[in-house]
Amino acid sequence: MKMPPCMVWLPADHRLLGDHGHQMPFLLLGDKYARAVKVGVEAQPVMFPLADVGDIPELLSMVDGVMLTGSPSNVHPSHFDEEVADPSLPLDPVRDTLTLALIKACVHEGVPLLGICRGFQEINVALGGTLHQRVHEVPGRMDHREPKTAPFEEQYAPRHPIHLAPGSVFETWAGGPQVMVNSLHGQGIHRLADGLEPMAQAPDGQIEAVAVRGARTFAYAVQFHPEWRCWENPFYSAIFAAFGHACRQRRSLRLQAADLARHRPG
Numbered sequence: 001m002k003m004p005p006c007m008v009w010l011p012a013d014h015r016l017l018g019d020h021g022h023q024m025p026f027l028l029l030g031d032k033y034a035r036a037v038k039v040g041v042e043a044q045p046v047m048f049p050l051a052d053v054g055d056i057p058e059l060l061s062m063v064d065g066v067m068l069t070g071s072p073s074n075v076h077p078s079h080f081d082e083e084v085a086d087p088s089l090p091l092d093p094v095r096d097t098l099t100l101a102l103i104k105a106c107v108h109e110g111v112p113l114l115g116i117c118r119g120f121q122e123i124n125v126a127l128g129g130t131l132h133q134r135v136h137e138v139p140g141r142m143d144h145r146e147p148k149t150a151p152f153e154e155q156y157a158p159r160h161p162i163h164l165a166p167g168s169v170f171e172t173w174a175g176g177p178q179v180m181v182n183s184l185h186g187q188g189i190h191r192l193a194d195g196l197e198p199m200a201q202a203p204d205g206q207i208e209a210v211a212v213r214g215a216r217t218f219a220y221a222v223q224f225h226p227e228w229r230c231w232e233n234p235f236y237s238a239i240f241a242a243f244g245h246a247c248r249q250r251r252s253l254r255l256q257a258a259d260l261a262r263h264r265p266g
């Protein structure tokens with residue numbers, strides 16, 4: 001019997017699109033994230049448009065993993081008891097409401113979870129941590145933002161090294177103690193949530209990868225963008241391959257549970 005594809009949930013961004021003053025709300029998912037799931041994870045990306053917090057238990061029972069994508073929008077600072085530092089930057093409160101609850105559910109239920117950039121920041125905030133709203137204005141920190149007017153190949157090019165926790169899976173995936181990564185973020189971890197363990201740091205000390213302490217399955221997040229042409233980068237592709245392995249493990253358990261339920265008498 002052909003196994004059904006692994007299903008990975010990528011929550012949508014919410015943006016107003018349009019011109020001439022007429023804008024409509026859209027639900028968006030970046031192609032490169034969906035493609036990284038398709039090619040790197042070998043799974044089917046699903047978005048569940050308009051999903052809300054009450055839908056999480058049922059929708060989680062239908063998927064094998066959750067991937068929280070990057071986004072130009074920032075996590076609303078009210079979630080870490082701050083005022084908005086730069087009102088010119090986009091926010092996405094609808095996404096915040098869903099993802100912050102979804103993260104807790106994934107950790108509680110043991111659903112494989114991968115956070116990328118904004119997703120990395122959401123995981124830290126959901127578990128009680130805080131963010132620098134403008135890393136580049138923090139004394140001693142580099143400017144981690146991308147050159148916005150440069151071609152995408154330059155924006156997503158390797159920008160700085162990260163030093164990996166000795167003996168960690170990240171060191172294994174990288175094949176050594178440090179590796180170059182891209183960098184496209186203005187926000188970053190300030191206070192690390194107690195439930196997270198740092199896995200990598202930039203030369204200026206900025207945390208660049210974390211693991212959920214005591215997780216029963218894959219539960220990692222990265223500040224950089226491994227989805228960018230992941231099939232061309234052994235480190236990036238190793239992250240998605242490990243995520244895919246965890247998703248397939250969950251799929252087997254899910255299908256076994258469904259089979260038992262079907263054959264349960266009465």
Ligand SMILES: N[C@@H](CCC(=O)NCCCC(=O)O)C(=O)O
Nearest residue numbers: 070071072073117118185186187
């Ligand atoms: N807005 C946050 C997160 C930055 C982020 O996710 N950048 C990527 C945006 C484009 C893409 O999806 O690749 C911050 O500024 O720190």
